[in-house]
Structure formats: structure tokens, C-alpha cells
Amino acid sequence: xxxxxxxxxxxxxxxxxxxxxxxxxxxxxxxxxxxxxxxxxxxxxxxxxxxxxxxxxxxxxxxxxxxxxxxxxxxxxxxxxxxxxxxxxxxxxxxxxxxxxxxxxxxxxxxxxxxxxxxxxxxxxxxxxxxxxxxxxxxxxxxxxxxxxxxxxxxxxxxxxxxxxxxxxxxxxxxxxxxxxxxxxxxxxxxxxxxxxxxxxxxxxxxxxxxxxxxxxxxxxxxxxxxxxxxxxxxxxxxxxxxxxxxxxxxx
Ligand code: MF3
Ligand code: CO
Ligand code: CO
Numbered sequence: 001x002x003x004x005x006x007x008x009x010x011x012x013x014x015x016x017x018x019x020x021x022x023x024x025x026x027x028x029x030x031x032x033x034x035x036x037x038x039x040x041x042x043x044x045x046x047x048x049x050x051x052x053x054x055x056x057x058x059x060x061x062x063x064x065x066x067x068x069x070x071x072x073x074x075x076x077x078x079x080x081x082x083x084x085x086x087x088x089x090x091x092x093x094x095x096x097x098x099x100x101x102x103x104x105x106x107x108x109x110x111x112x113x114x115x116x117x118x119x120x121x122x123x124x125x126x127x128x129x130x131x132x133x134x135x136x137x138x139x140x141x142x143x144x145x146x147x148x149x150x151x152x153x154x155x156x157x158x159x160x161x162x163x164x165x166x167x168x169x170x171x172x173x174x175x176x177x178x179x180x181x182x183x184x185x186x187x188x189x190x191x192x193x194x195x196x197x198x199x200x201x202x203x204x205x206x207x208x209x210x211x212x213x214x215x216x217x218x219x220x221x222x223x224x225x226x227x228x229x230x231x232x233x234x235x236x237x238x239x240x241x242x243x244x245x246x247x248x249x250x251x252x
Contacts, residue, residue: 002171002179004197009103010240013173013199016053017105017238017249020098023047024107025252027067027096033088033114037069040094041080048098056097056104056176063222068095068108075164075205075214075224075232088114091124093234097176106172106201107250108236119208120231123161127206127233130155130163134202135239138246144192149183152204162212164205164232167224172238173199185212194241199249203236 027040044067048055055066070078070093095108110124130152137147169182180192184204209230217223226232240247
């Protein structure tokens with residue numbers, strides 16, 4: 001069941017989402033070749049604590065760190081490590097989820113490290129555009145998948161890309177992952193009619209190849225990679241459905 005949030009809940013989720021966006025923006029300023037991803041995690045740990053919040057990923061289903069750092073062919077859920085050093089030409093997604101006064105906000109973005117290839121630049125650009133197009137389509141009374149999955153898939157496949165299918169967006173706010181599951185490809189099985197007060201993430205993971213399939217790292221059981229080794233990019237916002245359209249809660 002998809003919850004309709006109350007005005008008080010919406011305000012709490014708005015505050016948490018804003019903080020998540022601030023953290024993401026703060027972390028992005030440190031990205032450069034030579035930095036290890038655990039340093040980014042440590043910066044997040046301090047910022048989150050200084051602002052009276054909690055990092056939702058830490059210990060979530062056993063996840064060992066406070067943010068996710070996903071480089072190149074890592075689709076999502078990369079684990080920060082001192083052994084993982086950013087290098088010129090990489091792309092890295094940082095995913096931040098906060099709990100502030102009990103409310104959750106979830107956002108991520110993919111950044112270039114130093115000088116990146118035109119291929120990587122285009123992947124980042126079109127992944128971001130696909131998220132923006134989905135957000136712009138949202139309106140109460142419309143079908144969720146018509147606005148999100150269909151729009152994203154139709155757009156990215158034009159470039160020979162594919163939306164990952166095994167993972168998706170989710171309702172968010174009172175818990176980390178709530179109903180509905182948000183498909184980033186055309187799907188009509190369990191569609192939802194949009195209503196004011198719904199809050200969910202849209203977070204397309206786009207592979208730079210027509211192969212949407214992924215693998216799960218058998219050692220850490222978290223890191224998700226593209227099966228064919230191609231690059232993957234992702235952007236994520238927490239979104240509120242309003243009377244007239246949508247409000248991006250993770251925007252600063
Ligand atoms: N932040 C991710 C999402 O967008 C979920 C991360 S789960 C974790 O849904 F355990 F890896 F943190
Ligand atoms: Co999310
Ligand atoms: Co996230």
C-alpha cells in the first residue's frame with residue numbers, strides 16, 4: 001500500500017531530504033583523483049553527526065558504511081574503502097540517505113573524477129536528463145509508470161543505453177524503503193495512480209550498453225556491477241506529489 005503523508009510528515013521529510021542534498025553537495029566538492037572513498041564516507045559521518053542526523057545506510061541489512069560510493073561499472077551499493085582510490089577518468093556515484101528526527105531523505109548523483117571520456121560525459125548527461133524528464137511528467141491522477149518507467153526507458157534506449165531492472169526507486173520518508181517499487185523501464189504489472197502526498201524516489205541506474213543485467217559481488221554481497229562491464233550512472237531525488245505536479249525535496 002502506498003502511504004499518503006500528512007502535512008507534518010511532509011515537513012519532516014522535507015527537512016531530512018534537504019539535509020541529504022546538502023551533504024551530497026558538500027561531498028562532491030572533495031572529489032578528485034587520489035582520494036579514497038572511505039575519506040568521503042568519513043566526511044559524511046562527521047557532517048551527518050554535526051547536523052543531528054543519522055546515516056540510514058549504516059547497518060541497514062548489514063551495510064557497513066554511512067554512504068554508498070559506486071565507481072564506473074558499479075551500478076550501486078558500492079562500499080567505501082581506503083583501498084579504493086579515485087583516479088582520473090573515473091565516474092563515481094555518491095548516494096546519501098539521512099534520518100532526521102525519524103524522517104528519511106534519499107538522494108544520489110554521479111560525478112566525473114578529473115577529465116573523463118566523451119562516452120562517460122554523455123552517459124552522465126543523459127542519465128540526469130532521464131530523471132528530470134520523469135519528474136516533469138509527474139501529475140496527480142496520472143499513472144506512475146507512464147511518467148517514470150516509460151519516459152526513462154524511451155529516452156535512454158535512443159542512445160543505446162539500458163535502465164537496470166533488478167533495482168528501482170521506492171516510497172520513502174517514514175522508512176528507508178516503502179511501497180511502491182518504482183520501475184525505471186516500461187512495466188504495467190503493478191502500476192499506481194499518483195496522488196498528492198505520495199513521496200518516493202526516482203533513481204534511474206543507466207548502463208552504457210543495451211544489456212541491463214547486473215551481477216552481485218559474491219564476496220561483499222552488496223556491490224552491484226554491470227554484467228558486461230560497461231559504465232553505469234545514476235541520479236536520485238526524493239519527490240513529493242503535489243496538487244499540481246511534483247516537488248523535488250532533495251534539491252538545494
Ligand atoms: N540509498 C540506496 C537507495 O537509493 C539504498 C542503499 S541500501 C544500503 O535506495 F544498504 F546500501 F545503504
Ligand atoms: Co533510494
Ligand atoms: Co539512495
